[in-house]
Amino acid sequence: xxxxxxxxxxxxxxxxxxxxxxxxxxxxxxxxxxxxxxxxxxxxxxxxxxxxxxxxxxxxxxxxxxxxxxxxxxxxxxxxxxxxxxxxxxxxxxxxxxxxxxxxxxxxxxxxxxxxxxxxxxxxxxxxxxxxxxxxxxxxxxxxxxxxxxxxxxxxxxxxxxxxxxxxxxxxxxxxxxxxxxxxxxxxxxxxxxxxxxxxxxxxxxxxxxxxxxxxxxxxxxxxxxxxxxxxxxxxxxxxxxxxxxxxxxxxxxxxxxxxx
Numbered sequence: 248x249x250x251x252x253x254x255x256x257x258x259x260x261x262x263x264x265x266x267x268x269x270x271x272x273x274x275x276x277x278x279x280x281x282x283x284x285x286x287x288x289x290x291x292x293x294x295x296x297x298x299x300x301x302x303x304x305x306x307x308x309x310x311x312x313x314x315x316x317x318x319x320x321x322x323x324x325x326x327x328x329x330x331x332x333x334x335x336x337x338x339x340x341x342x343x344x345x346x347x348x349x350x351x352x353x354x355x356x357x358x359x360x361x362x363x364x365x366x367x368x369x370x371x372x373x374x375x376x377x378x379x380x381x382x383x384x385x386x387x388x389x390x391x392x393x394x395x396x397x398x399x400x401x402x403x404x405x406x407x408x409x410x411x412x413x414x415x416x417x418x419x420x421x422x423x424x425x426x427x428x429x430x431x432x433x434x435x436x437x438x439x440x441x442x443x444x445x446x447x448x449x450x451x452x453x454x455x456x457x458x459x460x461x462x463x464x465x466x467x468x469x470x471x472x473x474x475x476x477x478x479x480x481x482x483x484x485x486x487x488x489x490x491x492x493x494x495x496x497x498x499x500x501x502x503x504x505x506x507x508x
Contacts, residue, residue, distance in 0.1 A: 263289040263369040270296045276307025277405035283311035285412035290318040329436035332366040336387035355414035385469045432476040
């Protein structure tokens with residue numbers, strides 16, 4: 248009975264595995280099997296091409312039914328990471344991005360520390376054929392790249408999940424020091440709320456001078472607000488400052504009555 252309890256404790260640990268638009272049910276099943284091999288159990292699927300549930304996924308999972316049965320489906324990557332405090336994006340190639348880049352060993356060790364500090368974490372994996380878009384990578388806090396042969400850098404999705412799951416379980420016996428932060432980082436939904444606000448306010452004021460540059464500019468802004476690991480309280484202060492700048496002016500300061508619109 249003690250062994251069963253220990254197994255259940257292991258399954259309750261660890262980051263969520265997030266698959267963005269996975270194509271084949273067989274690949275999802277092999278991902279579930281890799282997760283179960285190394286004690287991970289939370290699988291999140293973003294718009295799986297062939298729908299869900301998927302019997303081919305279950306057949307390929309090789310008795311990792313607890314992972315398949317508990318899998319949750321989301322329409323967008325932002326919805327899939329909304330309740331998480333910290334997210335890694337996996338990529339096989341360099342990105343033009345402001346985010347820190349880690350290898351699997353270092354990334355797994357950091358995830359373990361964050362888990363010990365009570366943070367909810369996730370690892371995001373892209374499509375089988377072409378990975379994650381820059382906009383999806385921008386949702387993450389950091390990037391993980393795999394030290395593969397540059398002449399043949401292609402990993403299938405199950406291999407990538409297996410690699411990160413293996414590095415995660417290896418950290419189980421390490422001495423863990425939670426990050427020195429009094430308050431946990433904000434969940435991604437708070438970041439996205441601020442980004443939606445900035446999008447509207449800046450658009451109204453002509454900040455995006457050409458529409459074709461807007462996606463890249465928003466991507467850079469999202470990277471800026473993701474990187475420091477803002478707390479909910481810090482985001483509230485920042486949003487209050489921005490709202491004040493939006494509503495009030497030197498001619499009509501706060502406290503002088505309703506602001507002009």
